[in-house]
Amino acid sequence: MSIRIDENKCVGCFQCISVCPGSLIKERDGKAFVKYPRDCWGCVSCVKECRAAAIEFYLGADIGGNGGTMNVSYEGDILHWNITKNDGTVMVIDVNSKNSNKY
Numbered sequence: 720m721s722i723r724i725d726e727n728k729c730v731g732c733f734q735c736i737s738v739c740p741g742s743l744i745k746e747r748d749g750k751a752f753v754k755y756p757r758d759c760w761g762c763v764s765c766v767k768e769c770r771a772a773a774i775e776f777y778l779g780a781d782i783g784g785n786g787g788t789m790n791v792s793y794e795g796d797i798l799h800w801n802i803t804k805n806d807g808t809v810m811v812i813d814v815n816s817k818n819s820n821k822y
């Protein structure tokens with residue numbers, strides 16, 4: 720599993736660095752980059768924290784994603800989990816962050 724950070728979208732807030740439990744993301748020239756991509760275990764904490772939608776998570780075949788990607792965009796309290804499938808189609812799952820701790 721791995722992520723990709725789009726330097727053009729990254730605004731250098733470094734929230735991703737502070738939440739990565741493996742310290743896999745580092746800072747370079749005011750932008751975040753993944754220094755140890757092979758060590759990423761796909762917790763998606765960094766993806767969720769990035770308010771600039773700069774981080775994409777690869778949906779590998781091992782989790783049924785077959786090469787698609789996923790990122791998050793915010794609209795108030797709503798998180799849009801944007802899933803782009805390998806055929807280019809997009810699926811969006813909306814989650815209200817205020818309900819994130821409800822079961």
Ligand code: SF4
Pocket residue numbers: 724728729730731732733734735736750751768769770771772773774
């Ligand atoms: S959270 Fe997003 S915008 Fe902030 S440093 Fe990381 S990649 Fe860049």
Ligand code: SF4
Pocket residue numbers: 722738739740741742743744758759760761762763764765766
């Ligand atoms: S998905 Fe999790 S383990 Fe991988 S880089 Fe992001 S925060 Fe770190």
